Amino acid sequence: MANTPQAKKRIRRNANRATVNHARISRIRTFIKQVEAAxxxxxxxxxxxxxxxxxxxxxxxVARGVVHKNTASRKMSRLSKRVAALG
Structure with missing residues (x-):
């Protein structure tokens, strides 16, 4: 349990960041799903x-730190490859 004011603030801050980061990841997944659906x-x-x-x-x-750069690179590469193969 957090005892110091700093630790209590850190818990509040982390909860807010988790909410924002979850929204960002969800948004990215939505865009990826649109590509996969097409x-x-x-x-x-x-x-x-x-x-x-x-x-x-x-x-x-990647810039916001919610996705690792190699993960993003891999996803972009695989999606690009699949789109190119549609030809």
């Missing part, structure tokens, strides 16, 4: 457009 439907133009929107979201997640 790929599943076989719509290359839609998939390419969705990928264009997903890439900055993943990059923003």
């Amino acid at each position: 790929i599943a439907d076989g719509k290359k133009d839609e998939a390419a457009e969705a990928l264009k929107k997903a890439q900055p979201e993943l990059a923003r997640g």
Whole structure:
């Protein structure tokens, strides 16, 4: 249990950050799902457009520290590969 005022504040701050970070991760997942849905439907133009929107979201997640840079890079690479294969 937190005893000092600093520790109590840290608990409050961490809870707020967790909420914000969860929202960011959820937003990134939504963009990725849009790309995957377009790929599943076989719509290359839609998939390419969705990928264009997903890439900055993943990059923003890396910049904010909610996603590891290698994870984001791997996801972008795999999605790009799948979109290119639709041709």
